[in-house]
Amino acid sequence: MEVILKVDSILKQFGELKAVNHLSFDVRKGEIFALLGPNGAGKTTTVRMLMDIIKPDDGTIEFFLSDSNLSRKPLPVQLGYLPEERGLYQEIPIIRTLEYMGVIRGMNKIDARKSSEMWLSKLELLDRKNEKLSVLSKGNQQKVQFISSVLHNPLFAILDEPFAGFDPINQETFLEIIKEMRDKGTTILLSAHQMHLVEKIADKVLLINNGKNIAEGTIDEIKKTSFAGEKLLITFEGQPEFSFFQNDDAVERFEVIKEGEIKVFLRQRKSLSGLLGKVASNIKITSVKTEHVTLHDIFVDKVNQDKERNDAD
């Protein structure tokens, strides 16, 4: 797949703080690219630089959205943007606001209206098109905000926290909508905290912390470079010692989740018989189950590793 966005060593500094620290990545045409990181990792600053709302202090950002555009700068009509800081005109009928959003992105008024109505219909809001945004529920306001960012059918959409504010049903709906957009040719860069949702749709993931790249690739690739095996979830009684885990080859690491519950991450292709024997003799087990390691686990692990490295430095 051809590269559609090339970010090369961008730096953004606010005073002494390097919010984005020489970050580089590529996004390929037709993929869903997830930008992940804890709060303050530099995701929103990166997104704002991509949208040209703020300028990088160093590095380059190049879009390859059409052959004719040699400037490597996208046209507003080619980009869609759902910002983390949400907001639309509260006291104006929804359809008028959507038309305006389409027009300032380069659509003509008729197309903007048609597309707005199509999206409103898709999200079951068409009958409310003449109502003011302020009378809608928070979830429905989020839907209108989403429509405003994609109604012009952009080639590249940047969605900052697209699932925030939605209930699980609507989160699933938006997963399908994002996939559908990708299938119709829109490349998507999204930033989200809901790892279980990202895992379902992301073709590629970039994990950042302190403005730096800490892991990048497809979910499978990241899992391979990580403790991508299984994990044991053990519930128990009493207050046992867990030091035996540290000396076992099969254990990558363990986490006491809460009193009476521990999560043990297992190395791939290691025999568990020794480990299970130790567990049985040291812990009064009430239940055991195995689970696949999730993106969330990898995310936490990578961020912790990065933190440990930084602390050591």
Added chain:
Amino acid sequence: MQIKNDNNVKLVFEVAKWEFKRWFKIKEQVITILVASLISLLFFGGQTLLKEISDKEKKIAIINNSKIQLQFNKATNLKTSVNKNHQLDSLKEALFEERIDGILVFNDFDNVELFLNREPSWLNTVKEALTLERQKIKIEESKIPPEQLEDIFKQVDIKLSYTVQPKEQSASGEKFAAGIFIGLMLIGIFLGLAYQFVAITGEKQLRITEVIVSAISPQTWIDGKILGISFLSLSMLITYSITSIVFIYISFLFGSGWSIPITIADPLLIVRLFIFSLAGFFFWNTFFSAIAATINDPNTSARGSLMMVPAIPIAIAFFTLGNPDSVAMKFLSLFPLTSVPVISTRIVLTEVGIIEMFASLILLILSTWYLRKAAGKIFALSILMYGKEPTWKEISKWFSKSNK
């Protein structure tokens, strides 16, 4: 990174149209004119009605206990009847029953009594009639011939000789019209500024700004706002001008004696005032868009008080009414902060040279152009400062940084 053309005229007009339509409500304008018409009808109609009531013929019974012949002027609304002293009680009864309005008991000029049910609006008429009667008698008693008396009270006449040809003095009607125009301009400027503040700070508070500037450049956005709100101010000026004309016309119908001076209806004058008003609205809206861009919350920001700044040139413009051709007023006609109200007033009151008008307009347009650039830069720099209002020091630092 995106191609956001600063000179995208189409987008500027789209934003301007949006801003204008967002705030302009034709229904409100029509209601304003109708309410003003109704108020002026009630005010002047009521005044006329009250006058008619008070002008109704008043019946005064006179009991003249002296030998002086009292003759009330027939032009007054007083209808007098002569009565005898013994009729006083029956007259009092008639007064109580409101068949008559008063009983005047005249003994001599130093001893006059008036019986009434309530305070009379016609008291001065009676006083004037008696005073005239007294003067007539005293003049007759002094035996001075009327010609001599006239000569005694004759005023001194002064012949005025000018060394230079004097300019035609503005009529009081024109001064009145100029005063009203300054007032209307003040309303237009202040309402425009209020909308500009709400439009800019409101979008920042609602977090709309980031969505908008991801599609268009801050300069395009602020240009559109300035254009839209300036036309909104102009529409308000037109509405309030119509309201004033309706007010004056209704007052004229009810005989107030007010009228619109014929010179004000001159199409050339209207065009000139229109151009300067529009230029003024552009200037002040640009000035305040830059300030509003730095404000986070208009309810708590001290910078909101800067909205009072346009009151200063408007106040200066009122001095123009006294001496529109003074050197100071000619200078203030060129200075962009004061030029619009001052030159507009001078255009109504006196003859302003075409070169002077052009110079004033060009200086105004140039300063608006540079202010607009500054407003765009300040807005672009302060756009994402949620929750913190930048200090003037920070703004000037950004500004000099962005100019490098």
